Amino acid sequence: MSSHSETGKFHYHEPGLQHQFEDMGQQEESVSIGMWMFLVQEIMFFGGLFTAYLVFRSKYPMAFAAGSNHLDAFWGGLNTLVLIVSSLTMALTVYYAQKSNRNMQVIMILLTMAFGATFLGVKTIEYRDKFNHGLVPVQGWNKRIKAETNAEHETKPCWEVDHNAPAIEHPNPRGEFQWTDCSLVKKAQDEGYLTNAEKIGYFSNGEIDANKFRDKVRIFYYLYFVMTGLHALHMIVGLALMTWLLIVAWRGSFSEDYYMPVEMSGLYWHFVDIVWIFLFPLLYLLGRHFMHGG
Amino acid sequence: MQTNSWVPLFPEQASTFAWQVDLLYLYLIVISVAFTIPIVVAVFLFALKYREKEKFASGAEIHGSMVLEAGWSFLPFVISMTIFLGGAVVYYNQYKMPEDAMQVYVVGKQWMWKIQHETGQREINELHIPVNRKVKLTMTTEDALHDFSIPAFRTKADVVPGRYTYLWFEANKPGKYHLFCAEYCGLNHSGMGGYVYVMEQSDFDNWLEGNVSGQTPVEQGRDLFENKLGCASCHAGGPQQRGAKLEGIYGKDVHLVGGGTVTANDEYIRNSILNPGSQVVEGFQPIMPTFKGQVTEEQLVSLVAYIKSLSGITGSTSTSQPASNSAANSGSNARTNSNTMTPRRADRGQGNTPGSNPNAPGPANR
Amino acid sequence: MAEYEQHDHDHIEHDHMTIPKYIGIFLVLVVGTILTYFAATVDLDFIFPGANTLVALLIAFTKMTCVMLFFMHVYWSPRMIWLSAVASFFWLAIMFSYTMQDYLTRDPGVFSP
Amino acid sequence: MQDAITAEYSGPPKLNYLNNGFTLKSWLLTKDHKRIAIMYLITVSLFFMAGGLYASAIRLELLTPASDLLQTGTYNKVFTQHGILMIFFFLIPSIPAVLGNFILPIMIGAKDLALPRINLLSLYIYWVGGAFTVWALLQGGVDTGWTFYTPYSTTFSNTYVMAVGLGIFINGFSSILTGLNFIVTVHTMRAPGMTWFRLPLFVWAQYATSLVMILGTPVIAITVLLLAIERFARVGIFDPTIGGDPILFQHMFWFYSHPAVYIMILPGMGVISELISNFSRKKIFGYEFIAFSSIAIAVFGFLVWGHHMFVSGQSVYAGLVFSFLTMVVAVPSAIKMFNWTATMYKGSISYDTPMLYGIGFMGLFLIGGLTGLFLGAIGLTVHLTDTYFVVAHFHYVMVGGQVIAYLGGIHYWWPKMTGKMYSEFWGKISAMLVFVGFNLTFFPQFILGYMGMPRRYSYPPEFQVLNIFSTAGASVLGVGLILPLIYLTQSLISGKAAGDNPWMLPGLEWRTSSPPPTENFDVMPVVTWEAYEFGEESGLDLEGARANESVRTV
């Protein structure tokens, strides 16, 4: 690029060129490095949460497995697919911007937004479900009257409660976190793969203590909510970004020569997608095998 | 009993590995001096010698030297490795737990140390140990982090809720040494401490046995109040006072937070000690910890008697005169300490196994 | 004019990806997702404990690599961008491994006997 | 670029960034890095004063063993808030946001930072975070210590932990954005001829700092966020009674906060490299080594955080590893120290105020750094941790290091920033007072620490003598620090004009007018000389300057 601004002594300001730069190349490079630095920052931000996840999962694998089994892998999987499609449409937005194709750009942005919104919609369904089942780890943030809990938990010891048993409505006047099923602990105890932290953490006087187990499952749900919550927040920011892109793209401002904003928003969108690519197995799937095989 | 010099430079060495830490310290001081002096001298020398001769004259053209750079990267590296190794060895000695040590259980609590010996003897903010014997502390806390720190022994360790941490030492010099809480734990962090008494074995045995010799309930109560239970840390007058003034309260009406008054009778005082939160005096924070499970009924009687005596009311026992009580306050001297101890045969009987004691560390996860 | 990165990329090159390629990557991602799901339902502990986790993470890493290289065009980006992508994962690895080095060596306990 | 404008204003009242608009709006909506730097300067100074007032309260209270001046609860709040304000709101933004913002773009010959709007945003975030925190402090403050250790901060403290935490959370993003901006700027905005190895070392240092800001700060953000949520939801990931782990908090906190101490020293080291080399009028010794050691410190700084947790209950093995790495990370600092000393050899050294600070830094940072080794030696730290030895160590590196460097830098670039010269006489007096007062304040604390006096404490009577020394020293230090406030302000009003290049130095910032025009240079500079070039190649008119006595008084 060294060539043209040396020769072009007249100061032609390309559209969108900011005053501190000499030419578009410099501006684009700055913006793209800046965006990447921002993403690095985001990775470390989520990284803190993943560290907490790692520590607690290694301490209490059974509680995490139990909590994870109770998440709905169908919704989670669906959302993964939805995000992947939106990533594709986002990538295509950039592609069409590069090809100066305004109409396809607008369509792709709209599609991306639609999938993004679908994702958030599914998340709401899931959150609502947690609310109904008394699985929100904040006291008072669960359904108070008629929370649904397991029909069997009042009669059986906690490890015999089948979590597929029909739910009954059950008053929860203080909106507390509900968890009754500790069958996984029993199983792990019988088969002898409890960690040391678990041998202390789930038992009182040698007996499985449903309340102590519940506390550990609550940690899982806490991490679940913080991680997916922050992820959802990023989605919302992404949607706002898309709205702005839509307006600018509608006006036909992006072209082969100037598509940096599309490209940058795309980076952000894909980043959010990548976070979900990890969240999905870590939150929804790990521990699922305990329900099936050995 | 700390060093007597006007400006003390070293705390007393009172444990078997104190000298190792001090040696490491001296080694580091030597290294520091060895690096500081040449650098400072060089800076000053250059500063004088190469003072600008002519305004804006430029200095010599020197860019650097590979040899020098390699040398002064390598040298500090080697030296720092010796420091690391020294530190690692000393650390290993500090935290390699001995097998044959005497066990002591420690529970930190805002803002006191509750200590229990294997024999069931309990104490608060004080630790009595025999000299020349390995002692291992098994520690936990009921609330925030604390840190059991004895500078004279050159050792400390954080006390973590929900877990045990361990500390060991072998004191080799009888005396009275500071015990601090070195991890910030809130309001009265700097009041959370006391003394470690290192005694000859015979004195220690004596202390463990207790000494029944005639203390009146008031004297006994005063001893509990001022030394054993640390009530005085909050209730003694003066600027440190955080608790209510107890002089003269007996029989008066007390205004409580949230309205209402009660008369300060025996029952009220007893309740204030066991359930401080239930009746909080107006104008105070509800910070008084409960002593439930730490005081025996017998001791409660003495405490009540003592608090009554502060209002000039003498119970069935004789009036305690401040002057005659000076002996009871001499807990500061380890050698004579045995005569200030109250016997607690009753609870020693049932408390021989740490687990069955309310004072011993609870299950790791509550 | 400024003398910034030596690469010549007046505009970041954009002729590398075509729609079929995009769709191809997309399909890889979908397959990966489905694979993760089924891998999670099979008990792989007979290989070694935690094999399920490893498989899940390997798939996730593959998916991430696809997204980064092709959707985010890292593949055609200057060195600086490669570097920052790699560095951020390196730093994550530092955080994970040095934290875990404490937790994994804690039992039978820090200051324990 | 701005030829038209300069031509128009060629008369004496030259258009510069200061007189280019006087309205409030022209300041608040500016995208000019220099104006933003000035606004940072003012805010940062206010926070320093607030932190300094807290420090005065600490020292007065510690005059006597009893807690008589401040109740325990108040004292706890005072040192906590002292730490929080000084670290998060003064020291971290001090050099990067003030001097870095002002000088870095000029040093590399750019018109502005690469992302000026982000720069302004970062200032606003800093203001919002600061205002939020100040509000929380006024509401009642916090008493957790600046380290916010759980479970005290989550479960037991009944002060405004959440609000202050959020203030720090917000403020973190200001730091991240500043770092981001610097990295981009250094990569893309260098003037023609300004290769990486011609960059002034201050720029290298800022670059390394920015790396730490980007890689570390997000982690503290998420950590305090978790802390705040935890306080609100009481789920207990940090509360052991319900399964959490308080030590996890310490890991996450120190993952940022140890590298953060390098955020707090690297920029200072950058300033010192400038001062030592420029006032010795000699090329810096071992340029590449100083440059790379900055990067090495930034990278290795991430591997040692566990040295704050030696007695916390982390595993013995981890303690040993962290101790080992702590020793390794000291080596790059050693390299810098030696190179600075060697730079003075055969120089042509002049003792203007900035150089006095530079020399002061060398002595104080040396002591601070070496005592860091004491703390890194694991067996010794068991005795020293959480005592005044630590307090003395970190004041030596932070106040003796970064604050001194900051003051040196302010004095050094003051003529550039304002176009005015301050009183050299008072400058020297104040530099001496700071040096003497500082040592008197903090040296006794090493002894106190070894004696076992815990930090955050009201102490037993036998420690009083040394504490009196310390308080006396703090008073001298206070006077030394208030003086610049006075004479620098005075210089704005009645100082004599500084001229474009009062010290006759080759750096790019000295090749534009003082104060610089809005876009920094009237003509885009082309760099043909190495950094710290004092010979012919630098093209400085030294003869002319010598003839003109008024340029500078030696």
Ligand code: HEA
């Ligand atoms: C600007 C801030 C800053 C800087 C630069 C440093 C630099 C260093 N620090 Fe410090 N430190 C703090 C700020 C800083 N620190 C703070 C704020 C705390 C307390 C936090 C709290 O708890 O509140 C702390 C606490 C602290 C601790 C924990 C103490 C405890 O709580 O138990 C340790 C332990 O290892 C430590 C070590 C070091 C080391 C090894 C360096 C090294 O980087 C120093 C390197 C420099 C040199 C070594 C000097 C120059 C070298 C030579 C002259 C050559 C000779 C060298 C060799 C032989 C190797 N520091």
Ligand code: HEA
């Ligand atoms: C940048 C960081 C920084 C700076 C500059 C300082 C500066 C000072 N600090 Fe700092 N200090 C910390 C960071 C810092 N400190 C931290 C992180 C802690 C730990 C907190 C914790 O434990 O949580 C601490 C703790 C701490 C303690 C230990 C408290 C304890 O553990 O109990 C002490 C005690 O002496 C102390 C003293 C001082 C003194 C005397 C100064 C002096 O250098 C201050 C000199 C400045 C002045 C005297 C101000 C002068 C100007 C004015 C007064 C302006 C006048 C006002 C107007 C005109 C409006 N500090």
Ligand code: CUA
């Ligand atoms: Cu307990 Cu500090």
Ligand SMILES: [Cu+2]
């Ligand atoms: Cu550190």
